[in-house]
Amino acid sequence: MRLSFRPERIKRYRDFAALLLRHGRADLVRQTGLDRIIEVKETAHETSERARRLTDDLESMGATFVKLGQLLSTRSDLLPRTYLDALERLQSAVAPVTYEEIAAIVEEELEQPIDQAFASFEREPLAAASLGQVHRARLKDGREVAVKVQRPGMRELIEGDLEMLGDVAAFMDAYTDLGRVYEFSRIVDSFRDSITAELDYRREAANLHRFRTLLANYEHIVVPAPVDDLCTQRVVTMELVHGRPTSTLAEGAADGDDAIDGPLLAKELFRAYLDQVLVHGMFHADPHPGNVLVTSDGKLALLDFGMIGRVREGLRLRLLELLIAIGDGKGDHVARIALDIGDTRDEALDVEHFKSKISDLVAREHNSNLDQLDVGNLVLEICRICGSSGVLVPQSLTLLGKALLNLDQIARRLDPKFDPPAEIRKRASRLMAKQLARSASPSAVLQGLLQSKELVQELPGRANKILELLATNRLKVGIDVMDEKSFIVGLQRIANRIATAVLLGSLVVGAALTLRIDAEPKLLGYPAIALVLFTAASIAGSTLVVRILWNDFRDR
Template sequence: MWPLMRQARYLRRYRQIAGVLVSHGFGYLVNQLGLGSLLSLPRRIIRRPPADRLSGPERLRSALTELGPTYVKLGQMLSTRPDLLPPAWILELNKLQDTVPPFPAELAIATVESELGRPVESIFREFCHEPLAAASLGQAHAAVLHDGTQVVVKVQRPDIEGLVAVDLAILADLAALAQERTELGKQYDLVDLAWEFGAMLRAELDYRREGRNAERFRKHFAGNPYVKIPTVYWDLTTSKVLTTERLFGVKINDLAGMDAMGLDRRALARHAVELILQEIFTDGFFQGDPHPGNLFAMEGGVIGAVDFGQAVALDREMTGNLMLLLAGLTRGDADGSLRALQRLGMLAPREITGALRRDMMRFIERFVDRPLEEISGREIGDELLALAQRHRLRMPAPLALLLKAIIMMEGIGVQLDPHLDVFSIARPYAQRAFAEFNSPEAVAQRVIERSRDLAEVAGMLPRQVSDALQKLNDGELTLRTEEREARRVAAAITLAGVRVALAGVLLSATLGLGLLGLAVTLGGLSGALPTALFALGAVALVTSGLALLLSLLRRGE
């Protein structure tokens, strides 16, 4: 049940959310989650059909947009999760734009002065009141320092932290309800998904973290003459204000603008693809949202990258498992590929069915023996996502963002150069990554790490076994299982009880006949009574023995 204080505290926002969902045709969801009874909404309102004739995915996108910044971000996150939503819904949510009307410049200036502790005139020689861009969490203003340096000042929206905090608390409640009351909740950990989303959004609200991400990217690309990452001015940066070097160029999808600048689009396409390849295979740290608005084509064929609020680090284990998956796919090894998916956390061993193995084999066969220039990353990504959707495979958030980043960057490259051969560019990066992954040093390190893990498990095992036995002895051990498993266990227990009963009858009949025989032989018992008792005992012995034998044979024991 929901925390009562939270219900009362956020009741107005709950009503807004329920009203928007109902108006867009999702009244059944409001009813399923129990919002109707909590908010005392009449059934006729909940069951009211939507006024427009939009499709379900279109109505969801419209509802999330109306609900505001937190829900726009939620929709964008869901657009990377094909394990949760069908392709048509994913496609529609990809259209969500993180753009909203700007807030007044006076409020932006007030935030800058409050955060930096001095009047804006003493910080900047010029501060443009008209924002360069406005997004759901903040907006960016052009400015000039007193030494003439041109910068961009990103300012957080006033009171956005409070609004996000309320929405995230409500989302946590709704996720818990959906976990209990919906089919999706039976398949996925929606509470954990809400927590993960909340952590990501809270991190985006800290502009210092974005600044640190930018610094890390700048360090990684320091030796690449074709990538420009802006400098962060830390003395003019706080959790709500981020000041960076201003980059000048045209958006990476502005083909006419690039032609007017005399830029080589084929070279830019190659540089764009090399950017994401270096992030993945070399650095293990990639920009999670490399859409055209965050990339600029600059003089000299340089690509400028901005906005590092969503940056994802690939740990060594995930990178290694991606290498194993890539190796399995290139060798045509379906079982090896499935093991790699298992290690990536996409499925459990018991979920590797014959149908999944056949579909994986078909997936591999679609790409073997085809010229690399005929294969696109989008095609592979779409097929893999379809496979995940069909078999309800779980998609870890970093992997989902990685696939989205690869597809988006390849799309930019192909738009710049329709004949772009992505795989020929990717081959040396992948070869170097494979060589490093299979180097003696890397193999030895993995062996050491696995040995350490095994040693830790071995050290903990006796205590865990002792604790489990103690709990069992104290009656504190609780077993949790699904209904189907519970029925199987109950049937097994019942069968065991029947066998014990039959064995008891068999033993009793045997002992009874033995005692009767002794009585006849030693005690001189005679007549019709012992004969009848002997006959009944024999029948019981044979019947119970045959029943027990058939029971054992039927169970294959």
């Protein structure tokens, strides 16, 4: 495979190649094996300086690479902590574009002059970031709003950069060991999905509506309401929230502020996030202190819903189990869960050594942080060990670790005594109950019934096929070592249960059909024969279930 250099992209390829040369040289030496004859060492200061230079270079390359750096700041499985901390700086403000450019975009998107859409629109932005900037405005009805406007030319620039990154990632996956382990194409695809969603501000408006609903029961958590008529692909308008970023609070500063109930806010924010992640499977993935405001009436406001993390349903209880195991200091259990939810790419993985590293990490953190365990940092370190061992964990776990790390920082500012593991244990039973309640929702029950219908339809055919193979002695089962007599007895039990299940199904179907016949005698208004068949099927079915459970219990 060769990289295809489109003429209009040559400069970007050159810039990216220079970036790799400046910041990837040590990895290249290690990958070629030359580290055996060349000592590749860096002091902590040198590592910190390299991380700072990487951040500066990403920032100088524009919005795509700023966003890429922000994504990498969540990937503790790829980068050491020094780099993650340095990349955090990419969250800071960047130089704004001119008011005239912003006004032109607003008028193009809203299809009306800016003074018709708004009673007033401030020329100086409240904040400027890599993709857009926010201006204070006032609607015709007097409401104060914040208007987020996308910078000009962003979509075209990012689409070109994504094409270049995709080419480079595919090349590295095909020709480098690192690519085969980490699958850079998958990382670029994830980045493409994330940044494409951020470029469409209508999605952010929809996220604001969604999270206002999800967090409606938390009276001290505020999500600004969007103004739908003034939201488009490049403009999103929402109510203006007055407050100060939690980043301006010193640790424990809320204790001396009578207007802020720090312990209550810390607890409610943490509980809201546990609900988002473990119940709803959707969470605000960027709760850094600048995106969480303390409002003038003593509440917490969540801002910037452009980046949303998602957790598939089957993973949510495992993440809860993982967090509880971390809080309880059960390193072996943490390692087992990491292996279960991860994708092991290194066939030569020493599982016992991997478990030992995870256990040592969990034990070390517990011994050194007796008063307050930093759950977010520990999750990120677990992801780092998994990555270095060739175990690819779901991206949702690294996003969760980053979110928890930020929440830990905010909680310490609000309440220095707040204990995240204790809160997780306290909420565990409620979270599981909510999960079960969601699984018993009408849509989930309907889905289960549809799957059962498919099973009932296919069961007779499959049972006939198995019985036919048994009868003609053509059933083959590959087993290395077995007790032939026990195996045959077991197969006979299976065959008997299948035959009984098919017979019971026939009784139920027959009863259902006779219900449609107007036949005498009748019982309770229905044909008696139908009720007899239903009763027989119910008794026989219950007996079969009891016998199966009893035999299984006895054989343990």
